[in-house]
Amino acid sequence: MKTLVIFHALCILLILGYCDVTQAQINEDTVDHYATAKASENKGIDFDENTLFSPFTKQEWRSYQEKKINEGRKTLLNFTITYKNKTAVKDANLYMKQLTSDFHWGCGMTHRILNNTAYKKWFASKFTAADFHNELKWYYTEPKQGEENYTDPDAMIKFADEHGIIVRGHTILWDDVKYQQKWVRKLSPDKLLEAANKRVDSVVKRYKGRLIGWDVMNENLHHNFFEKRLGKNSSAYFYNRVYNIDPSTTLYMNEFNTTEQVDDKWASPEKYLRKLKAIQAYPGNSGMKMGIGLECHYGAEPIDLHYVRNSLLSLSQTGLPIWLTELDVKMDPTLPNKTQLQVIYLEEILRESFSHAAVKAIVIWTGSSIDGCDVMCMTNEKLENTPVGDLIDKLMVEWRTGSIKVVSDSNGSSQVSVFNGQYEVTVVDPVTNASTSVSFKVDKVSIPDKVIHLQIPG
Template sequence: MNTSFLCLILVSLVAVATADFKNGGFESTSSWDCFGSAHCAISNSGHSGHHAMVVSGRKETWEGPSQYVSVTAGHTYQVSAWMKLLNDHSSQNLEINVDLEFTDGNHVYMAAAMHGNAKVHDGWFHVVGAFSVPNKPLKRARVYFESKPSASVNYAVDDASLTEIAGVQHVTTAYLNHQIDVHRKNNINLHITTAHGIDKSNVKIHILQKKKSFPFGSSFNAHKYNEGAANGKYRDFVNKHFNWVVPENALKWYDIEWTRGHMNYKLALDAIHGVKSHGIKVRGHNLVWSVDKYVQDWIKQLSPNEMKTVVKHHIEETMAKTRGLLEHWDVNNEMLHGSWYQTRAGDPNYNMELFRIAHHADPNVKLFLNDYNVVVSSASTGDYLAQAKKYKAANVGLGGMGVQCHFPEEIMPDASAVKQRLDLLSTAGVPIWVTELDVVAVDENKRADLYEAALRALYGHPAVHGIIFWGFWDQTHWRGPHAALAKGNNMELTAAGRRVLDLFENQWMTDETHVLSHAGDNFHVRGFHGDYEVHVIYQGKELSNLKKSFTLNKGSDQNVSINVHT
């Protein structure tokens, strides 16, 4: 991982350490608890100094060195350490995690920093990230190290530090509203003239947005869409409320070809044709998935050369069948958290070859990275930035970065932290899409608050080019009914659904009427980007021959001239 840029950004914000670890140099075991059944010992060599801590004998991945630290509710902290593996696993992650215990007895567990796909031969990794403490009464906080998914892998840790980050911009709702106005709107400049005898007090100019250009969408269940679940109301909900969608599972390789040679593209293609007939655009998710448990057993039986041949054929065939139907493809899902294909290929750059194959198969589709713990937390933000820069520089057809935003249960999204991470990722210079958004709260009104906070933070950031929910219906949502926007067979809106659709279809759409005698002959309206109609109403009746239609694009004001006559 190239952490130098991330460190530069973070260190520029860090004040004098106020919450540092005791004995962060691991020159002894002092001040560190060896959590669980792990064995923690001091080695004769380290990353710096004379020693490091070696962790072995674990039964659970989270067992190992930990320390209670002094942090403050509402504050943000950088955490860092040097870690290395002592024996290999096919795909092993090194993590620094945080356990926040609040006075109400609840715990919040955060992945503060992570380096994925570590190997022994890579030596010492600088694992660095940040975490924000929710602004609620805090009882105590514990930082602990983890190596997973295998507890049999031993590791060493050295040079740990914890510092409060000063100077992080506190993002308010007023700031986000200003950002939304600046980045999601442009002026509609109206010049109105009137024929002789027209009473301007009887002239109304109605500026009506008919369609939003910013992508708001959701994943959807292709089975439910095709079969007309809940008497067609599921399909109607998708068609009515979203302008972008992604078939949740139907395009994943294991859904298409669970058994070798038995392929089913019809499910996905029928659903894609259905939504496209309603003017909805579609993302493809995903061509392959590097996480071990999502790789079909029959693929795992192949030799490296056979596997590469089969993967190439699958990508080319799938992209041929979906040619002209999709706007995006997630090529290899969650590469920060899995490396099965590159490990089997014996080539650490094999994932780049997958991008090359996909780009050659269909140069018109934008190819995406897609991963998590990059915006909701900063555990993998630095890794993701380095990955995006590497793929962009390699010229393999990278079209964007997908950021999964699965916010933790019952916790208010931190707009300041979201902005900081998006600011950092935006330096890669490629479009960012929120590809998987959800929150969880038992109380519907609280869920509505959480969704609104997340949406304002994401929609208000100029680097975000689209926002996709990862489900909306209580009967199919992967996180259960407490994440849902709609519930029951009648697709009744929850309080969260009502709030979200009010944002999408009311607050973030333009619909204004101005009386000419008050507005004047020349006035402007700040309009959200999209398709518009301007209607002229005179003496209570529309002058339909004067209707104007246009598209208001990002970065370009629209001039509209109308001569009102009867």
């Protein structure tokens, strides 16, 4: 009985719950409401940020997510198709193919990928972004003072470059004392500053212009190794040093529990923003490009989606890009049906996160169990999908336009809503099969009037 009670407690999502769940049956259909008091299935509700704590059904919550996705991630295009003489082309076939997406699916990567051809092919076929687990960290590249080794990150970045995968630099420095090399811990403040400056200069100059961003001082809300030894402005100082070396690259604060834990006193959205503003206010940092890095290591406890939503809303007010940098969901290994619950929790986090347009990328932690799978993986060592992998594959398809066909009406017009990204469009005359092709960027600013004029030869 005790096990069953604990199990049902863990199945509560939000304030709200995954209710009436038995140990024998856990699937999407069992999630029958999204609040302690169930709202009417027929109740028409128009969500806004002032009604976040009202009782809504799952259907209503999901409808709001879809509304925000349509508003923030998609663009409604109007095509007009004519001949050279301006005559409208009726029944013209218009084929659209999405080449790239404005949203990045990313994955954690380790040096194990370097000698595994199948894993390379799998990774490159799915992801457009990567975070290295350890290979760019100071303790990896300089385990002994003065003996730097960039062999692995050099090869990993080369692989990424060859396959159009953007890489985040994770991380230049880490504020947690337990991740400092023994020789670093022994340094006096003056020698520590000298060594840290050398580290910054070495790694940033080496990869200048090749990375999409840098985690400059990792987890500097929960930890303060450098602040205690070098002063309270040491984070801001190192951001400034990186900025002066590589001014075009986005610099991130990367932190855990800003969306995961409502009761974490160190990393609330308010404290995150306070620290970020302090870094921006440091002399010389006013023009620095900054971004928000959220690790998103969700634990086995129920996930409060209301808190996730409010946190993302608060952070998005900065106008800065948000990356979910290390997303996973940890489950109690003794919990019955833990795999099904992990997929359910993960889907809710992914859908809620994707509904915020400020979230530019989600990095899954980790891809294959080849890289180790202590929390969550998409595949086993044979690169066969886990249930988590099946879910992510499904959402990758759902959140991409792919290839579509539309037909013009009698006025030569057609309309289609597509996910933002780069497209190739071919229009074909229904009578002569004459065609023309164009490529263009679709987003909220590239096509101001949302109208595209295409002309068929003839």
